[in-house]
Amino acid sequence: MAAALPQSSLVVSKAHAQSEDGFQSFLNGLRGRAEREGISRATLDRVLPTLTYNARVIELDRAQPGGAPNAPIPAFAPYKARHVDAARINRGRAKYQQLRPQLARIEQETGVPEAIMVAIYGHETNYGAYTGNFDLLRALASLAYEGRRRELFTAEFLAALKMIDQGVPRSRLVGSWAGATGYPQFLPSVYVRLAKDGDGDGFKDIWSSEPDALASIANYFVNAGWRPNVPWGVAVSVPVGLNRSAIASKTSAPRCPRVHDRHSQWKTIAEWRALGITPIGAPVPRDNELASLLEPDGVGQTAYLLTTNYRAILDYNCSNFYALSVGLLADQVSR
Template sequence: MRHALLALTCLATPLTAQECGGSIDSFRQGVLAEATAAGLDPQAARDFLNTASIDQSVLNADRAQGVFQLDFVTFSRRLISASRLQNAQVYGDRYDGIFDDIEARFGIPRGVLLAFWAFETDFGQIQGDFNTRDALFTLAHDCRRPELFRPELIAAIELYQRGDFPLNTTGAWAGEIGQVQMLPRDIIENGVDGDGDGHVTLKTSAPDALMSAATLLADLGWVPNQPALQEITVPAGLDWTLTGLDKEMTVDQWRALGVDIRNGAAPAGSLPASVLLPMGRNGPAFFAYPNFRVYFEWNQSLTYVLTAAYFATRINGAPVYDAGNADPGLSGDQMVQLQERLQALGYDVGGADGILGEKTREAVQQEQARRGLPADAWPTLDLLNAL
């Protein structure tokens, strides 16, 4: 479920994220010491760790996330199909009572959970075949993001000690487990027995998975009965420097500038919103409300979370977005060049990875404004050439 931004738990100690790389045996002993210091049973930790191994296929998957270089229209059309929409209706009906309970308790529309359920595992059908223990061991040992995965490895040991983590558990390459792909710490903190059988079984029980996911979203700050995303129309003369997720105004203030809801009812005029233009002023346009930011606790890719939030609106009855006629974007290699040139000018773009993330968008918008270009945060070849 959450692939990048993970909250620390009480299991994290001062050793967390400080030790990575080096010999496997030394790393294994360090994790054992940390688990023991966290109060876990040393024998359980040894049993868990003794046969854990590095999985090169996990590292390969971690470095091969080129799908996030796709633009929003391409990415969303690839992920959202007629069959997925139809299956969302089927599974929504099948677990109607669970979704009604979730909406009553948490104020989370069913489309939100159905969208993630669809994208993560195709409604539980494809949950991943990576050995979860080895995936977490590998990513904690790797020095790219140990601060994220070492605490997850310790949490997995706790689940194993409880009897809730067989060593042959499989899931996604990044260590997520079950139908909505939850990481071990999230399972410990937010796992819910949704079907009343006395166990939290996220791989085989849809009620457990859905109730656990809803509890996690609530814990991450979901505001009940508020939208996350809504399609809008924007006037041609809008001040584009006002757009972007780093700026907010109320719905009423935006509407006074000519921004309007494309379909459906407008929320309370006092609700804060950002105008999100994923492909610039000539492409699709959305209001991103406070709940939209919760999605980034699930996944840090703007393209992914925007697609998930949009798919949720489709499931809940919204029409297909107006794709507009966006200016041609940059290839992956060109995006890397752009990011390198922005870095040379002193901008923090979060690394030259070829992915148009929020930091790159902010830098692009600032440079567009400085050069007198339409500051809609959509990088084009004209801007690359100008740099």
């Protein structure tokens, strides 16, 4: 005779069954929208019955930092030490040399610097070393069902189904628990809009073709407004007596305002020089180039003058620490 299950196990099993029932009902309810968006019935019939609820991705999503408005912002220096370290720089330089023919061609076509493409590749997946192993469709469907960001994840789930309709094998759709996939860690909607065939074989393979992944990264930056021949920014020294209240930004960004609120007003490089701000890095943007000032570690530490191309990096991942590290890694890789 089998032993009786503990009461706690019965509660968990019941909750799981309820979640699974609700999940399947949610998926069935998406069929009409999916068909209206052009997703084939064949894909829906082939994929939807294979999906089950993934409680683990919900746990991971709920464990993310909330980013409360008054939460203290940590120092940038420790993040930089982890993400612009000797190992990542050296691997980036090796990739840079290995892929120079493809990188040079893509830069000529798009204006996006070779080193920026490599730095994104390095930051997102450590040059392809880790791209995630979650079943993308299962993860996205579970996140959509959970409901905290239902429309976002529903749209990404449907975009992943569109990828299958476009010929992407189901086996390729693996990645992070939040739905990012491939060497560039594109969300499905980004893949559908911006992925490129960089090697000319007729397939946009961001999972195993580095030329495709790099061409796709470059296309993302073109779409985000990257301006050719303009540095992303430069490290600077700020005089102790700078009147920071006089240069504070008076606007609020509609997207991730906490990130943009740390930036000053826009001034030309020449105007910043006139205020005593001295570049200590290279390359230095032209004197007539507009830039904002960011002091990520506070007064008395290394600061940065940042051009509109820095905002293009923020479009990829809206984090000052991420964008600064991409720019700094790119500078190191190209040396």
